[in-house]
Amino acid sequence: MFGLEILILLQIAVMLAVALVFGGLMKRLHQPPVLGEILGGIILGPTILGAVAPAMQSELFPPFGEPSRTLHAVAYLGLISFVFIAGLELDLTCMRRRSRSTLITSVSSVILPFALGYAMVVLMPQLWSIPVEDQGIFALFMGTALSISALPVIARILMDLDLLKTELGGIIMGAATINDIVGWSIFALILSSMKTNNSLGLNLGLTAGVLVVTIGILYLIEKNRAWQKSPLGGGIIDLIAFSMLAASIASEFVGAHGIFAAFLAGVILSLRRSRRDLILKKAYLPVMIILAPIYFVSIGLKTNFATNFDLAIVLLVFSVACIGKILGTGLGAVIGGMTERKALAVGFGLNARGAMGIVLATAALDYGLIEGHIFVALVIMALTTTMICGLALPRLMNTRPLSRKAWEPIPLHEQIGSYNYCEN
16 A cells, blocks of 8 residues: 555654654653553554554554564664663762662662562463473563663652652662663673573673673774764764664674663763763754654554453562562661661652663563563553552652653753762
8 A cells, every 4th residue: 555665654653643642641640651652552553453443553564574674673773772861861870879778778679579570480380381491581581570670760750759869869769770780781691591592601701792892882982072073963973873783783793682782882871971961962852752752652563462461460470570679679778777668668769660671571572582461561560660659759758749740851961950869
């Protein structure tokens, strides 16, 4: 019906329109727009449009062929761009500046949910429909998926509630930073082990090699400062895009998903604040308004959320995720000297998985590590834990409810200003 070029443009136009409408609706309901973007994808995908008008859905979003591969490539670019921005918004200095209480909280907020996620696979292997030979690595993945947090989402909630500059906000942000670094590193090793069948030591070496390549590329960019003199800043976009893509290609070659190196490149570039702020100023809005929504809408196209909805697995994943993260974080915060109420607030704060949890689930689905029913459960868990965080923190800290301004597309450094939450 349509030529290839027209079909691809139509697909992107429809996806951006749906993202705008449903993302805006979620903001009006004081919820993150990513929830609406994924909902829009579910409507366009096999779950709703495919059930109501299957011919139209397959014509607009054919599951195979060149249009499908092209759309997948565009969504993949949105994915690695999004995690690159997420890496830029981390502050790695927190890992060396934070207090003893933050370190204890960070460790406990990773260990308990990881252990429970691993245990629920080992103790109930028949529930997951995973081949016996893959259950060990799947158990490691589930532990990782349940132990990670979503720092960009958490930061926006804390800023909107005026909690970021408090001791509680500093502890949550510091712990979330460590959560993300540890979680993404483990996930890279898991994917590398799956794809290469190498030993753990060799995969550690390959992952370290990606780190060296990434640092080398960024060092060469740092030495070339000509782009800083450009009044339009076009040079920095070209060079940063090149570094992100080159690092992602290196990561794919060693068996880890490209998102690991893209995230790593963002983290490394965030170490110098002036450089990070300049990059975010130029790159943030194109990524978060155009590329990232295309990726999140595409999630709804990946699978049928109705036929892959398994209530038992959804409830189990959600329950274990909440218990592990809230209890583990809360215990660590109490040991670190916080009151029980504040410790509970820290637990609910770090419980938000947000878009980062969804990214992990998508990568695992693409690599064949999980099936559709587990993917659906992880997406639901990531979204519901984020919603709960936005509802629970105001009640626990006696603040006003979360406003829609929390989800405006503004880089964190512009919202925070010159304040460094790590220095509390």
